Amino acid sequence: MTHDHHDHDHHHDNELDPFAARVRALETILTEKGLIDPAAIDAIVDTYEHKVGPRNGARVVAKAWTDPEFAEWLERDATAAIASMGYMGRQGEHMQAVFNTEDTHNLVVCTLCSCYPWTVLGVPPVWYKAPPYRSQAVINPRGVLAEFGLILPEETRIRVWDSTAELRYMVVPMRPVETDGLSEEELAKLVTRDAMIGTGLPLRPGSREPGALWPAADEKGAAS
Amino acid sequence: MSRPDPTAPAPDPAAANAPFRLPDGSDPDAPAFAEPWQAQAFALAVALHQRGVFTWSEWAAELSRQVARPGAAQDGSDYYQHWLAAIEALLAQKGVAGPETVDAVSSAWQRAAHATPHGQPITLENDPERA
Numbered sequence: 001m002t003h004d005h006h007d008h009d010h011h012h013d014n015e016l017d018p019f020a021a022r023v024r025a026l027e028t029i030l031t032e033k034g035l036i037d038p039a040a041i042d043a044i045v046d047t048y049e050h051k052v053g054p055r056n057g058a059r060v061v062a063k064a065w066t067d068p069e070f071a072e073w074l075e076r077d078a079t080a081a082i083a084s085m086g087y088m089g090r091q092g093e094h095m096q097a098v099f100n101t102e103d104t105h106n107l108v109v110c111t112l113c114s115c116y117p118w119t120v121l122g123v124p125p126v127w128y129k130a131p132p133y134r135s136q137a138v139i140n141p142r143g144v145l146a147e148f149g150l151i152l153p154e155e156t157r158i159r160v161w162d163s164t165a166e167l168r169y170m171v172v173p174m175r176p177v178e179t180d181g182l183s184e185e186e187l188a189k190l191v192t193r194d195a196m197i198g199t200g201l202p203l204r205p206g207s208r209e210p211g212a213l214w215p216a217a218d219e220k221g222a223a224s
Numbered sequence: 225m226s227r228p229d230p231t232a233p234a235p236d237p238a239a240a241n242a243p244f245r246l247p248d249g250s251d252p253d254a255p256a257f258a259e260p261w262q263a264q265a266f267a268l269a270v271a272l273h274q275r276g277v278f279t280w281s282e283w284a285a286e287l288s289r290q291v292a293r294p295g296a297a298q299d300g301s302d303y304y305q306h307w308l309a310a311i312e313a314l315l316a317q318k319g320v321a322g323p324e325t326v327d328a329v330s331s332a333w334q335r336a337a338h339a340t341p342h343g344q345p346i347t348l349e350n351d352p353e354r355a
Contacts, residue, residue, distance in 0.1 A: 020261040025329035044267035112288040123256035130300030136244040165284030
């Protein structure tokens with residue numbers, strides 16, 4: 001029986017990191033047991049790397065901005081309204097769309113793990129899964145939003161929604177001003193992933209900066 | 225590996241006090257997975273759920289237990305390590321595969337990788353100890 005250490009002068013050796021080796025081991029074991037099909041695993045990876053992402057959610061938001069009937073449906077039964085656009089959850093989860101208003105800003109978190117509306121937003125960003133976000137979004141939401149450069153007026157109420165395996169939330173941000181006449185497709189381009197988590201706002205047309213939500217937004221907070 | 229306590233542990237108190245800092249790499253266009261094995265692990269959980277090996281509630285409960293363990297990275301960079309541990313824990317609980325089996329096959333993959341020249345695909349057949 002040869003042992004690894006005898007081969008150390010072979011500099012062409014590959015190394016698998018321990019986690020990669022464990023994943024391969026699971027694939028081997030589960031394939032042999034007939035519980036998974038490697039081609040199906042590749043298809044799932046391809047879907048979540050390339051096909052499912054925040055563009056889905058952005059189209060939902062843009063449709064809600066332009067179609068009041070759809071917006072009403074989305075508010076009442078988000079699971080069905082989103083499924084009507086072809087975006088369906090694989091874990092049997094229900095969706096709830098929470099609408100930002102002039103008085104209330106919504107923020108989504110999963111305090112326990114990382115439940116996230118995959119079908120409309122794809123796979124969550126690293127920070128969403130980090131312990132400080134999961135705890136601070138509840139304890140100090142204004143501090144978390146400030147870290148994203150989002151300073152809301154003091155009188156704006158912040159509602160924090162804690163996702164579960166069964167119920168996942170997406171934020172429907174307010175439509176920015178100066179977007180009259182834009183098509184649904186153009187509007188969707190303004191809707192960022194963070195705007196649908198609640199850690200950002202939709203963009204100003206033709207810019208990477210958030211768009212104004214009120215015609216005189218820059219006068220807000222001027223009075224001391 | 226012992227069966228995990230069915231009651232979810234309290235979150236790590238150190239984590240609850242840490243301020244949130246937006247990590248580097250928070251670019252909205254950042255790839256969903258930092259390394260290929262993370263994507264594979266992600267897909268394994270989805271596929272095992274679809275196959276009915278566990279319910280999604282069981283999955284979320286186990287993942288919650290794993291991420292709540294003390295010592296989790298504050299930047300979330302070890303998230304898919306917890307994800308992988310959750311898969312292994314559920315497979316052990318369901319009697320599909322215990323940690324000894326996973327350890328053994330994992331070591332075989334590492335020996336196979338070690339014995340495979342660069343530029344060639346790593347396959348389990350390359351494990352020199354393969355029976």
